[in-house]
Amino acid sequence: MHRKLLFLITFTFIHQQIFCWGFYAHKVINHQAVFLLPPSMMGFYKPKIDFITEHAVDPDKRRYIVTQEGPRHFIDLNTYGVYPFTNVPRRWKDAVDKFGEDSLYSHGIVPWWINSMQQRLTNAFQQKNYPAILKLSAELAHYIGDAHVPLHTHNNYNGQLTGQQGIHGFWESRIPELLAEKSFDYFIGKATYIKDPLDFAWKIVLQSASAADSVLLFEKRLSDQYLPDQKYAFEERNGMIVKQYSSSFAITYNDLLNDMVQRRMRQSIFAVASLWYTAWVNAGQPQLEANANIQFTASDSTAFKLLDAGWQSGKSGGRTCEN
C-alpha cells in the first residue's frame, strides 16, 4: 500500500479513537462480566451472551445520532479543582442546585448516569421485561467501563492540551488489543452486592481521576526517550498494516503504568457484574427463565438499525471512539 495512504489511515485512526474504551475492550468487559454472576442469573445471561457482547458499544454508536449522549460517557473532574473534588456534590439534585444542569452536562455526567441506568435496570428486573433487561445490562456496562478509563475524568482527554494527541486510543485500544488476549487474566471472582451504587460510581471515577496524571506523564516521559520512528511503527491491525504506536513503545508504557490497563479492565468487569447483580437483588431476585424466548419489538429493531446506520455514516462531532 502506498505510504501516503497508510499515513492517512493512521491519522484517521488516531483522531477518531478518542473517548471510550475501544470497541474491543468494551465487548470483552461485557462478555467476561457474565461469568461472575450467580447461577440464578448466569442461566439467563449466558444464552444471551452474544447480544450482551455485541451491544456493549451501542452507547458509542448513539453518539452519532443523539447529541445528549456524549456527556454520559465522561466527567472532567480536574476542571472542578483538585482531588478528591469535595466541592462537587455527589447527589445529582445537589449538584444541579450548585452548578446548574447546563454546566454539569458540559463537564460530563457519567457517575450520575450510571446510577440512573442502574435504577432503570432494577425496574426492568421488577417487571421481568426481558428485552429491557438485556438492553439496559449491555448499556449500563458500557458507562461503567468508560468510568474506569482515567482520561474519561480529565479535560485533556486525548492529550490535545499537551501535544500528546492519540494517547486516548493508545491507552484504551492499542494496549488491550496488543496484550489482552495473550496476557490479561480474567479470573476475577464473583459479583458482589453494592449497597450504594451512586457512591460506588463516584469511587470509580475518583480512582480514574487519581490515575489520569500518570497516564499523561509517563507517555510524555517515554516519548522524550523515543525517536518518532521508534515510537510509531507500521504494524498489523485488523488485517491491515497501519502506522500506530509501536509494540515496543506500548509494552514499555504498560510496564511503566504497572499494568494499569489490565487492572482497570478487571475492575470494570467486576463492577459491571456487581451492578447487574445488585439491580437483580434490589428487584427482589425475580426468577429468570433461562430459555425465555425474547422478542424485541419492531421499534427496538428499528432503533438498532439506526444506531448502526449512524455509526457507519460516522457523522459525529466532538469526542467519540470507534474500532
Ligand SMILES: [Zn+2]
Ligand atoms: Zn463510551
